[in-house]
Amino acid sequence: MATNTPNSSINDQCIICLSSFGIQVERIPHRCTNVKCNRQFCAQCINQIQIYNGNERSFRCMYCLQDYSDNCVPEENQVLIAQLWDEIRMRYNIDHIQNLLLNQCDQRDLSNDIDCRRRHLMNLVTLYKRFCGRTQFLFTVEYLVNQLTELLHYLNKNNENNLQECKNLYQRLISSVVVNDHDIGLLYINLCERLQLEISEAEYCSMFPKINTKMNEWLHEQGSAKGFQPKILELFQAIEQDLINQWNNPYLATRTKIGVIGFIGVGKSSLINYLLGIKSLANDDAAPVSMTKGTYFPLQFDQKEPLISPDDPKKKTLVTFVDIQGVDKNNYDSRNEEQEDVYLEEIRKVNCDIYIVVYDEKLRAEQEEWIKFIEEYLKRKCVLVRTKVDIYYQTKLQEYMDTTSIVNEQNNSQAAILEQLRLDNSIESRFVFLVACDYSFKKNDITSFDFPLLIRELGRLAFDACSNRIHVLAHQTMARAINTSFRRGYVLNVMKYKVAAGFASIIPFGDQLPRYLSRDSIREAFGIDDNLRQYIKQFHIIVYNYKLQTSVFKECVEVKNLQRNSKFDAKWIGRTAGTALVVGGGFTEDIIRVAVPAATALSGAARAALTVATIGIGIVISAGVSAWSAVDSGKHIFSYINRTCDDIIMITNPLITIIIEREREKAFGKDHIIALTKEQNVL
DSSP: OOOSOTTOOOTTBOTTTOOBOOSSGGGOEEEOSOTTTOOEEEHHHHHHHHHHHTTTOOOBOTTTOOBOOTTOOOEEOHHHHHHHHHHHHHHTTHHHHHHHHHSOOOHHHHHHHHHHHHHHHHHHHHHHHHHHOOOHHHHHHHHHHHHHHHHHHHHHHHTTTTHHHHHHHHHHHHHSSOSSGGGTTHHHHHHHHHHHHHHHHHHHHHHOHHHHHHHHHHHHHHTSSSOOOOOHHHHHHHHHHHHHHHHHOGGGOOOEEEEEEEBTTSSHHHHHHHHHTOOOTTSTTSOOOOSSOOOSSOEEEEOSSOEEOSSOTTOEEOEEEEEOOOBOTTSOOTTOHHHHHHHHHHHHHHOOSEEEEEESSSOOHHHHHHHHIIIIISOOEEEEEEOOHHHHHHHHHHHHHHHOOOHHHHHHHHHHHHHHHHTOSSSTTOOEEEOOOOTTOOSSOGGGTTHHHHHHHHHHHHHHHHHHHHHHHHHHHHHHHIIIIIISSOOSOHHHHHHHHHHHTTSTTTTHHHHHHHHHHHHHHHTOSHHHHHHHHTTOEEEESOOOSSSTTTTTEEEEOOOOOOHHHHHHTTOSGGGOOOOOOOOOOSTTGGGOTTGGGSOHHHHHHHHHHHHHTTOOOOHHHHHHHHHHHHHHHHHHHHHHHHHHHHHHHHHHHHHHHHHHHHHHOGGGGHHHHHHHHHO
16 A cells, blocks of 8 residues: 655554554544654554653654654655545445445345355454454444344345335445435444454454563553653563563464465355355355455455364364355456556455465466565465365266276276376466365265365474464564664653753764763663663674664674575565564764763763863854754754664564474474474574
8 A cells, every 4th residue: 555655655554553543533543744754643543643742742653753843743645544535445345335225226236245244244243252252332333233134134134125225224224314325334344344353453452462561551550740661671571572472471372373365256265165064054154255346355254173184193283264255257457557566466465374376277477476475575385275176077077988988998988187286377386275265065075085184284384384474473573573662752852952052063073972871761661771781792793784874783783694686575565563673774883982981970960061161162153053963953852762663573583483493492392493493593
């Protein structure tokens, strides 16, 4: 997703909390009014900054340092908001429901639409109960589900007799007040989007309670009169304890998410139902099956029994299958880069650990691009499944049987048909699992194809993928905490250093002294001291493909470079939490470190006073030079904060890897982590 601004940054996420923008009040995107900046914030982060600032300070963009006038904040990005609404209306297939309600329609089409949307809500209700428990908001949603269920039964019972009555009631249930056609389905959309938002936030909190407790404490203290409270060491210790609890507490067991993607009508939902062991579409827990668009947002289905690795029965993994909305292959043009990016972005946002690419005919070039994106950029495992093979299989088998009556030749023909189906793609050395996901097919049992092999393969992949999921979510949580608690906070009284820089600017490099002093105060405020460095050293951290922006961690972290060849690296860089960085540029750091041994022993206020007193005495200062130097020094200070936060985020990634490997080794033994270690070194 992108706006029409030429210098826009990562436009699908808030630059602070890394949450995706949306239509909910707290997720509305706001854009910095500085055209050279254009960084975007969600409404929730802006409100929190305003609460912290109180009546004493106006809003300041922490990246370009633009000061806003009183009671002014970054403006709502109306272009992006309109785009969000357009995409949501398309995703929820609102044009289809408008056509059903405003024009003549078949009773079965209306019934299918009601049932499909009802099942979507029921799926969200199940997830909401698991993560959030029962709330007043949930009662509202459940009431709508019950109303839709009653309407569905009434419609199916009376057939065409009361069709218009049912259409009117359906419109009222999902739309609340309808002023024009654009209001149809609005209530339904808002409820679904709200449920998804709260489920997502609750999932983070349930997995990393220590981190979230710290963030809430620091957020509350930001608005108080206390000094800057967040400390990096406390943050690292909190994530370490959360990761330890993932293996020690069975109630915190993280589920591996297996996403199912493909074109509309290829059998994605049917495959999920088979994987869940659901034999009847009448089951309310079944994924909605349709030859037209039947998935409006990612639907999550928990499998009750864990998958078991065929290599080791002790490796048991709880999994969740995710039904990802498909695209219409008749209207999908791989040459349209924007259209392709939209679906790749949808795949990325769902953030699954394993992806199943489902297709029902020869693999197309677009699907090959999906596979490359998943494996080369997302670094996730990808499984190929060809569905509806029963139709092709029966046709070809009959042709062979008509030409020969010899049993052995017929048996050989069966094997040849299956092998031909597997090889009917342009990706070499890829095993394709063949399944017959058609509920109307009675002649051939599903187990006669590759369904048992598919279950075994998913069981093999799910165990290590679970650790990778914990790793990714932990890193995203840490990045959010660093951006929210450290990068966003006004760590220093920057003005005192800007004043000092102005007085010092008359002599060569004089303004570098207060800059150095401010950097030292930032380290002190963040808690970057010997205790933190000793904590980091015990992990022997290596950071790959990243140049440290400051000297803060150079003595306790090793940096190495690896070759990158994937075309996706440059195109999609910065879209994950681990690389959502804002590097301030190449400033000369600690340029006069050796010249201020006495000053560094003083407090922050005393350092500033010393600077002014010793450098400013007896010098006639140019007002213009001083003003420029003061502003430039302020930018440098905030740049240093940003660069320090970038470094912290980057060293967090290998830190999490090492802790996960250590805890897995404790739980399962050293032999069980070798494969995972190789994969995560690549990541």
